[in-house]
Amino acid sequence: MAAAASHSIHDRPWLDPAQKPFIQIQGVSKQFGPFVAVDNVDLDIYRGELFSLLGGSGCGKTTLLRMIAGFETPTSGRIVIDGEDMSSVPPYDRPVNMMFQSYALFPHMTVEQNVAYGLKRDGVAKAEIQSRVNDMLGMVELTQFRKRKPHQLSGGQRQRVALARSLVKNPKVLLLDEPLGALDKRLREQTQYELMNIQDRLGVTFVVVTHDQEEAMTLSTRIAVMDQGYFQQIGTPTEIYEYPVTRFVANFIGSANMFEGRVASQEDEIAEVTVDTLPVPIRAEHAAPLAAGTRAWVAVRPEKVQLSREPFSQAGINMLEGQVEEIGYYGESSTYRIRINEDVRLEVTHPNLRRPRDGRHLAEWEDKVYVGWEPGAAVVLTS
Numbered sequence: 001m002a003a004a005a006s007h008s009i010h011d012r013p014w015l016d017p018a019q020k021p022f023i024q025i026q027g028v029s030k031q032f033g034p035f036v037a038v039d040n041v042d043l044d045i046y047r048g049e050l051f052s053l054l055g056g057s058g059c060g061k062t063t064l065l066r067m068i069a070g071f072e073t074p075t076s077g078r079i080v081i082d083g084e085d086m087s088s089v090p091p092y093d094r095p096v097n098m099m100f101q102s103y104a105l106f107p108h109m110t111v112e113q114n115v116a117y118g119l120k121r122d123g124v125a126k127a128e129i130q131s132r133v134n135d136m137l138g139m140v141e142l143t144q145f146r147k148r149k150p151h152q153l154s155g156g157q158r159q160r161v162a163l164a165r166s167l168v169k170n171p172k173v174l175l176l177d178e179p180l181g182a183l184d185k186r187l188r189e190q191t192q193y194e195l196m197n198i199q200d201r202l203g204v205t206f207v208v209v210t211h212d213q214e215e216a217m218t219l220s221t222r223i224a225v226m227d228q229g230y231f232q233q234i235g236t237p238t239e240i241y242e243y244p245v246t247r248f249v250a251n252f253i254g255s256a257n258m259f260e261g262r263v264a265s266q267e268d269e270i271a272e273v274t275v276d277t278l279p280v281p282i283r284a285e286h287a288a289p290l291a292a293g294t295r296a297w298v299a300v301r302p303e304k305v306q307l308s309r310e311p312f313s314q315a316g317i318n319m320l321e322g323q324v325e326e327i328g329y330y331g332e333s334s335t336y337r338i339r340i341n342e343d344v345r346l347e348v349t350h351p352n353l354r355r356p357r358d359g360r361h362l363a364e365w366e367d368k369v370y371v372g373w374e375p376g377a378a379v380v381l382t383s
């Protein structure tokens with residue numbers, strides 16, 4: 001998982017009740033005939049945020065973005081930007097610029113002319129156009145291709161032209177639909193940091209659509225995890241990853257070991273859950289009180305599971321005995337599949353802090369091992 005962006009407390013306007021949201025999405029739905037693409041969503045986005053809409057294909061991300069831009073009219077609900085109801089404001093009068101998922105470059109114009117087009121149309125002075133276009137082309141590493149036409153570029157290069165074209169106008173809100181999809185890993189990471197820099201420098205509010213969870217984690221002040229037209233969870237990357245509120249979120253962001261059972265008891269914020277397929281009850285965190293007998297799932301991330309050849313000595317830790325069934329070696333880390341019993345496999349990820357000794361890893365195929373985690377490292381989910 002890539003490093004999450006570190007934002008200071010000043011960059012957390014959603015925690016400050018005195019702050020007014022910049023974009024307010026209020027009870028917004030969109031139906032196409034009988035099909036509900038966006039289902040009664042509420043969302044506040046603050047000035048200067050880099051907000052990501054994250055979800056699988058067809059969950060309604062583009063539709064929501066198009067409603068913010070004004071290319072699609074909500075079936076119900078309303079969208080307010082900077083205090084103004086957008087219901088009767090056409091796209092070109094909104095303080096918003098959108099980079100489309102399938103962006104169209106002007107085929108007969110050079111890279112430079114494509115980027116300059118919007119500024120020219122707005123009557124910006126020639127010298128200023130030149131300097132802003134130069135800056136942008138430098139940023140997306142296209143300076144040397146400035147005289148080429150789109151058909152002489154690769155897919156990733158075309159995407160960078162589209163990105164430069166939407167950024168060059170310094171809009172207050174920039175809506176980006178899968179902006180980095182066609183870039184290779186290195187450029188993608190670099191462009192992510194550039195986006196974050198631009199946001200810091202210009203205070204542009206970004207709403208970014210992506211189905212790439214790592215990208216969302218790295219870029220965002222906050223993420224809305226979307227599924228079938230509604231939000232499963234809205235939170236910072238850390239909240240979403242460490243405290244998923246549903247099984248969908250736990251599985252969609254990163255991976256999770258999941259055990260289904262029933263709540264046996266709860267003390268303070270730790271619940272004990274009985275799992276049919278496990279020999280011992282397991283304990284995990286849940287802030288709100290849960291009634292005994294509640295159907296529940298315990299989710300624990302693979303990197304939070306300790307792995308050892310010896311039993312853990314710490315009291316209170318959830319411990320299971322198993323056997324190594326599979327090892328995936330990724331260089332910097334290894335993933336172990338541990339067979340607990342007939343029905344249960346547990347995935348454990350460990351950083352490879354040392355080189356293997358005599359070619360032996362922390363655990364080898366068929367080894368008998370102990371796996372465990374602290375109750376606070378796992379969460380209880382009820383839906």
Ligand SMILES: Nc1ncnc2c1ncn2[C@@H]1O[C@H](COP(=O)(O)OP(=O)(O)OP(=O)(O)O)[C@@H](O)[C@H]1O
Nearest residue numbers: 032035037056057058059060061062063064101211
């Ligand atoms: N004009 C339309 N008429 C009918 N159905 C539509 C229309 N536009 C979108 N849909 C449907 O609405 C749903 C959401 O579409 P949307 O484009 O918002 O998905 P998405 O989350 O952006 O997916 P992707 O990641 O594949 O781009 C899909 O099931 C899609 O088929």
Ligand SMILES: [Mg+2]
Nearest residue numbers: 061062063101
């Ligand atoms: Mg889309």
